[in-house]
Amino acid sequence: MSHSDTEVSGVTTxxxxxxxxxxxxxxxxxxGFGTLVAACVAIGAASFxxxxxxxxxxxxxxxxxxxxYLIGLIVGLAPVYVASGLISYRLGVxxxxxxxxxxxxxxxxxxxxxxxxxTLGWSFVLIAMTGQVAGRLQQILxxxxxxxxxxxxxxxxxxxxxxxxxxxxxxxxMIALLTRFTSPAILIIACVLLYLITRDVxxxxxLHTNVDPKQAYATDPxxxxxxxVEFGASNALTSVPFFGGIARLIHKRKHLITPSLVGxxxxxxxxxxxxxxxxxxxxxxxxxxxWVVKTxxxxxxxxxxxxxxxxxxxxxxxxxxxxxxxxxxxxFFARMRWDLIVAILLLPxxxxxxxxxxxxxxxxxxxxxxxxxxIGIAAVMLTDYVLLRRQVVLPAHLFVKDKQSAYWFWGGVNxxxxxxxxxxxxVYLMLFDPLSLQVGPTFRYVGASIxxxxxxxxxxxxxxxxxxxxSYRGGYRNAKxxxxxxxxxxx
Amino acid sequence: MRDASSFHLLxxxxxxxxxxxxxxxxxxxxxxxxxxSPENMLDETRQPTGSILVTAASxxxxxxxxxALVGFIYL
Numbered sequence: 001m002s003h004s005d006t007e008v009s010g011v012t013t014x015x016x017x018x019x020x021x022x023x024x025x026x027x028x029x030x031x032g033f034g035t036l037v038a039a040c041v042a043i044g045a046a047s048f049x050x051x052x053x054x055x056x057x058x059x060x061x062x063x064x065x066x067x068x069y070l071i072g073l074i075v076g077l078a079p080v081y082v083a084s085g086l087i088s089y090r091l092g093v094x095x096x097x098x099x100x101x102x103x104x105x106x107x108x109x110x111x112x113x114x115x116x117x118x119t120l121g122w123s124f125v126l127i128a129m130t131g132q133v134a135g136r137l138q139q140i141l142x143x144x145x146x147x148x149x150x151x152x153x154x155x156x157x158x159x160x161x162x163x164x165x166x167x168x169x170x171x172x173x174m175i176a177l178l179t180r181f182t183s184p185a186i187l188i189i190a191c192v193l194l195y196l197i198t199r200d201v202x203x204x205x206x207l208h209t210n211v212d213p214k215q216a217y218a219t220d221p222x223x224x225x226x227x228x229v230e231f232g233a234s235n236a237l238t239s240v241p242f243f244g245g246i247a248r249l250i251h252k253r254k255h256l257i258t259p260s261l262v263g264x265x266x267x268x269x270x271x272x273x274x275x276x277x278x279x280x281x282x283x284x285x286x287x288x289x290x291w292v293v294k295t296x297x298x299x300x301x302x303x304x305x306x307x308x309x310x311x312x313x314x315x316x317x318x319x320x321x322x323x324x325x326x327x328x329x330x331x332f333f334a335r336m337r338w339d340l341i342v343a344i345l346l347l348p349x350x351x352x353x354x355x356x357x358x359x360x361x362x363x364x365x366x367x368x369x370x371x372x373x374x375i376g377i378a379a380v381m382l383t384d385y386v387l388l389r390r391q392v393v394l395p396a397h398l399f400v401k402d403k404q405s406a407y408w409f410w411g412g413v414n415x416x417x418x419x420x421x422x423x424x425x426x427v428y429l430m431l432f433d434p435l436s437l438q439v440g441p442t443f444r445y446v447g448a449s450i451x452x453x454x455x456x457x458x459x460x461x462x463x464x465x466x467x468x469x470x471s472y473r474g475g476y477r478n479a480k481x482x483x484x485x486x487x488x489x490x491x
Numbered sequence: 492m493r494d495a496s497s498f499h500l501l502x503x504x505x506x507x508x509x510x511x512x513x514x515x516x517x518x519x520x521x522x523x524x525x526x527x528s529p530e531n532m533l534d535e536t537r538q539p540t541g542s543i544l545v546t547a548a549s550x551x552x553x554x555x556x557x558x559a560l561v562g563f564i565y566l
Contacts (some may be wrong), residue, residue, distance in 0.1 A: 021522045025536050067561050075555035078547045086543065090536050091526065221565035253535050257546045308553060334515060391540060396505055396523050445562075488507040489523065490516045 018100035019338075020328050020491055022395060023092035023248050029176050031251040037263035039176060039182035039246065042314030045190075046126055047133070047288060053276015054286035056231060060216030061224045062281055063207040066274045068228020073265040075229070076236025080374075081243055081257050084383035087363075087393055088244030089256050094325050095244025097398045099377075102384035105405050106412030110421070111330050111377060115241040118370055119323040122238070123316055127349055128356035130309045131157035136289035137305050141298055142278020150354075156309075161346050164316050168324070169339035171248065175317045182314035187267065189308055192277045192442060196295040197275075197282040209281050217437055222443040230432055233371075233449035235269055240374035289312045303457040313466065320345055334491045368434040375449060376424025379456030380417045388464055392479055399489035406475025406482045414474065416467060428452045 030036040086185050089097035095114065099108040115200035135153035139146060210216070218224045234372060243260070250256055276288070283291040288308065293301035324341045328334040333341055352359050385391060397406040409415070431440040432448035442451065468476045475482050505525075506520050525531060 015535075021519055022526050024522075024525060024531065025534050064561070064565065067557075071554050071558045071561070074550055075558065078551040082544065082547045086540060090540065092536070222562055225558070225562055225565060252545075253538070253540065253543060256543050257550065261550055386544070395526050399519060399523070433563065484505060486505050486507045489519055491519055 020094050020097060020325065020334065025092070025251060027170060028251040029249045029253065030094070030246075033255060033259050035176055036178065036185040036246075036250060036255050036259040038179045038261045038265070039314075039318070040263025041186060041268040042175075042179040042311075043246070043318050044264030045183070045186045045272045045311075046311050046315040047308050048122075048126060048129055049269055049272040050276035050279070050288040051129075051286065052231070052235070053273040053278075054280040056228060056273060057097060058211055058215060058217055059224045059227045059231075059282040060213065060218050061210050061221060062277060064221060064224045065187075065228045065231075066207075066277055068225045069232040069235075070266065071268045072232020072447070072449075073236050073270055073346065074232075074261065074341050076233035077239065077261045077265045078257070078452065079382060080236055080239050081247075081260060082386065083378040084185040084240050084243040085247035085260075086391070087257060087381075087385055089247040089250055089253075090391075091393065091395045091398075092248045093395065093398060094248065094328075095241060095242075096326050096391075097315065097328050098244050099381060100398050100405075100407045101393045102380050103377075103411040103417045104413060104414040105401060105407050105413050107409070107414050107417060109329075110418070111241060112326055114370070114373060114377075115326045116323055118238060118241050118321040119326075120348070122351055123319040123323075124359060125354045126312055126316060126319075127157050128352055128359045130160050130312055131353065131356045133287075133289045133305060134309060136287060137293065137302060140289065140293050141302065151408050153356055154353045157356060157459040158350065160309075160313075160316070161349040161353065163313060164320060165339075165342055167313065168317050168320055171338065172321050175314070175321055178313045178317060182311045182413075182416050184262075185307055186272065186311045186314075189311065190272050192304065193279065193292065193295070194275050197291075199295075201282060203278075206278050206281055211281065213353075220444065223439070226439075226444045226447050227437070230447045232270075233447060234368075234434060236265065237374040237378065237449060239264070239380050242319070245322040245325060246318075260351035291311055304410055328491070331491065358385050371434065371449070372425045372428040373421060375428055375452045376421030376456050379424060379453050380414075380420050380460050383457050383460045384417075384464070387461055388468070388476060389479075393461060394475065394479060394483050396487055396489055397475065397482065400487045401490060401491065402488075404485070404487050406479070409473050416460065418462045419463070420456050423459060424452055424456045427455055 026415050030039065056065040056069050059068070084095060087093065087101065088095055091098070096108050096112045099111045103111060131153040132148070134156040135150070136149040138152050139148045143149070167178060201209070213219055217227055246260065247256060279291050279295070283294050285291040285294065289305050292308070293306050295301075297306055305470070320342060323345050324338070327341065327345065385393065394406055403406070403412075428448050431443055431451065467473060472478050504524050506523070508517075508520060512520075531537065
């Protein structure tokens with residue numbers, strides 16, 4: 001085979017990075033530890049973490065809540081990264097294509113739908129929050145005691161949409177470039193905020209200050225710890241649909257887990273949420289614009305809030321990039337120019353800009369239940385690739401659209417996987433309701449995500465072993481023969 | 492139906508390609524051929540991932556041990 005025959009041209013490389021083509025290792029963006037940590041910090045440290053931080057404070061014990069949240073991020077992210085990142089890292093494919101080997105050629109549409117709902121949902125919530133926080137800041141500074149100017153909120157939201165389009169049309173390289181600046185900015189802001197809230201009260205005293213027990217979610221320390229862990233694990237589970245999108249851009253094997261976990265988990269989500277929790281305790285306010293101005297004063301407060309909002313761009317670019325790549329599963333989008341795809345994805349944001357409060361209150365409630373679905377998907381992908389397939393997936397068959405595909409299962413869907421995803425939702429909601437915060441009897445000892453994950457892994461393994469023992473479906477038993485079979489592939 | 496070699500893809504490839512194939516799908520075939528090329532099979536990304544699994548498992552165990560430790564302290 002001559003080199004020129006197989007060389008992927010510059011145009012193809014660009015298509016691969018902004019599209020669904022497998023990305024060769026030499027073309028991958030994240031070659032160093034630092035750039036990857038920066039990108040992951042940007043994903044994990046959006047400004048809504050300061051709101052989540054307030055929830056951590058309301059667990060009832062600030063230090064237990066923060067510790068539990070950090071533990072939840074670690075125990076949640078480790079299995080999630082293996083489940084959703086391993087195939088994408090090894091083959092350079094997008095997460096929806098990676099999921100075809102376990103969920104089926106057509107069954108992977110479920111993940112596509114969830115990726116779009118999650119990335120676009122959180123992005124629009126973030127845009128709405130940016131508009132709202134800017135509006136609150138404008139009201140505090142120029143109209144104290146008055147109403148928030150909805151026209152100003154809409155103008156800021158539309159400006160953010162425009163900025164995202166202008167930056168993201170340059171492709172994912174812009175994310176790497178931008179996050180080199182936004183991620184340090186996010187951390188510096190968090191450190192400044194931590195300094196400001198600990199000026200009058202020491203950090204140790206703040207960690208030992210708790211909300212009024214009447215307002216707390218729980219008074220039992222073990223239950224408080226379990227709540228903290230569950231909040232962290234739920235946050236970690238939202239990585240299921242899009243971590244593959246980062247994994248396919250990672251160059252070195254040793255960078256797949258640790259920089260991502262430290263960047264998105266410990267530093268990104270963990271540190272900023274902890275600052276949010278401490279701020280809620282110190283100021284009694286859960287609104288970032290309010291407590292930042294309260295602690296820093298009008299001048300410095302305005303600068304900090306403005307930087308905080310601009311730093312959201314790193315998160316927004318990453319989320320819209322994942323959505324833009326995944327939506328190309330639909331052929332109509334696969335043939336479209338990248339900047340046009342981004343524009344179409346941003347369009348609903350214009351409606352969001354004029355209904356920010358409605359979106360925050362309704363969409364966030366819905367997104368709270370997302371974790372329930374992602375546990376089953378993570379269990380299926382992890383068990384299928386690591387335990388059942390022993391890490392052998394046929395890349396060509398991920399792009400075969402008919403029953404010639406090894407991953408056709410039953411009519412293109414692995415119904416066993418679907419059953420497990422439903423089982424995951426049922427078990428999780430029996431153990432923990434993310435909105436009402438009602439819990440089952442075992443919750444205080446083991447939380448909800450980890451036992452649900454264990455049950456789903458066991459059930460999927462046993463059921464699929466029965467399928468493998470009785471048929472050739474899914475290409476588990478005849479991978480070698482299938483690898484030699486001539487197939488027609490397409491995007 | 493023609494063989495992949497008509498499109499200057501040498502070697503033995505498991506792809507069926509006809510003349511109506513679009514540029515995008517041809518790019519996909521080329522990418523997949525490159526992915527399964529002998530030189531790429533020796534690449535770090537295609538090697539066994541034991542170290543990745545051990546790293547993830549270690550983080551998970553550390554998290555669980557911290558949970559048990561903090562729980563024990565507050566019990």
